[in-house]
Amino acid sequence: MSLSTSNSKKNKIKLLLAVLLIFSTIEVFTRTIIFHASKDFARFDNYPALSRDLTNSEGIKIALVGNSLTQRGINLDILSQDLKQSEGKNFTAKMFTADASKINTWHFMINHYFWKPKRKPDYFLVHFYEKNLQDGNAIETGRLAQFFTTPSDWPDLFRLDITNPGEQVEFGISSFWATFAARERLRERILGIAVPHYKDFTSETNGVNFRMGKKNQAQKHPPVRYEALQRLLHKAKQEGSHFCFIAFPTQPTTDPLPYSLDPEAERLIREAGMGFIDLRHVAGLELKHYADEIHLTPEGAAIYSHALATALKPVLGK
Structure with a gap:
């Protein structure tokens, strides 16, 4: 084995360890900081x-x-x-x-x-x-995966609530990877810090969505x-x-x-x-x-x- 090949393998191992360290740090941050910073998750x-x-x-x-x-x-x-x-x-x-x-x-x-x-x-x-x-209502899968279910619930959950195969895979990942499960919360927290008056904007947007939802409900009559x-x-x-x-x-x-x-x-x-x-x-x-x-x-x-x-x-x- 040449010296250059040996150094290349060592560099790959170092890179892999660095990536694992970054992901582990983010995971610990999510579980210890983000979960407790969210009033919903903290409850x-x-x-x-x-x-x-x-x-x-x-x-x-x-x-x-x-x-x-x-x-x-x-x-x-x-x-x-x-x-x-x-x-x-x-x-x-x-x-x-x-x-x-x-x-x-x-x-x-x-x-x-x-x-x-x-x-x-x-x-x-x-x-x-x-x-x-x-x-047919939207489900926040992250908290459902992390807090409210265990693998024994998955057959029932996948039969009725999360029927799309892609969403089922995402749910499975969310069950074991807190950072993935809380990705929307992370996004909101970052935007809340970086964007002035972001909370006021989202509050107003939620009000508009509520009114639009009522309007769409009156126009559409799905089973x-x-x-x-x-x-x-x-x-x-x-x-x-x-x-x-x-x-x-x-x-x-x-x-x-x-x-x-x-x-x-x-x-x-x-x-x-x-x-x-x-x-x-x-x-x-x-x-x-x-x-x-x-x-x-x-x-x-x-x-x-x-x-x-x-x-x-x-x-x-x-």
């Missing part, structure tokens, strides 16, 4: 302990599952106090939310943090609006399916879990109600023996109580929490 680390604390608590145990509507729309102290006063019992309520999540993600969150470890609160309250309960909802309801009955689905009041419009409900979704829920509450209109909620088209201010959350406690009396009294 997920606490969910195993939170679900354990909830199921070990005294009184009636309530798990609230949903997206940022639930996170910003409900005051847990007000809800628990109102329920205690009306029912004469102690209530413990905890939130398990993921921003912009829908029915698919909620199924795997509940399965991962409650059903698999055999933890059973007395009630699951699931807040939704518009198409949250329908099939509506509820396989993910049916899967959740079937699993809930198997586990002996009690659910109540609650239609959330988004920002008031000139119409009597801010959005329509599909009777088929309500039928499936009620036939499964679960609760269904329509709170699309809540007395006292005005435009000033909304931070944007879908999120309540703290004052709005207080109003809604009182209304929710009242609406839950027939459900919790069963």
Whole structure:
């Protein structure tokens, strides 16, 4: 072997080690910094302990599952106090939310943090609006891969939720490579640092997308399916879990109600023996109580929490 060949192999090995070092450093940075810097991801680390604390608590145990509507729309102290006063019992309520999540993600969150470890609160309250309960909603695969599923969930996940082979490969990579899973979060954090007023821009863009989505929804009528909802309801009955689905009041419009409900979704829920509450209109909620088209201010959350406690009396009294 010539000296030049030997040096070439050594250089390749050095290059490979350097690349591995860079990727390892980025991976450690993602897991230790980015995951904790993201309010959404940081919450997920606490969910195993939170679900354990909830199921070990005294009184009636309530798990609230949903997206940022639930996170910003409900005051847990007000809800628990109102329920205690009306029912004469102690209530413990905890939130398990993921921003912009829908029915698919909620199924795997509940399965991962409650059903698999055999933890059973007395009630699951699931807040939704518009198409949250329908099939076909976009799924953030990174957090689903890293936090809410294990390989044992993949057959079910690939059968119904992620059916495209390319997306399935991406999901598999995301399960083991945190940097790949959090690539969108990394992009947003870099842009947030580099681009002035980036958060204000994205907030406005989200509002425009929300309004455009409602316009497109009115123009297009694709077939509506509820396989993910049916899967959740079937699993809930198997586990002996009690659910109540609650239609959330988004920002008031000139119409009597801010959005329509599909009777088929309500039928499936009620036939499964679960609760269904329509709170699309809540007395006292005005435009000033909304931070944007879908999120309540703290004052709005207080109003809604009182209304929710009242609406839950027939459900919790069963």
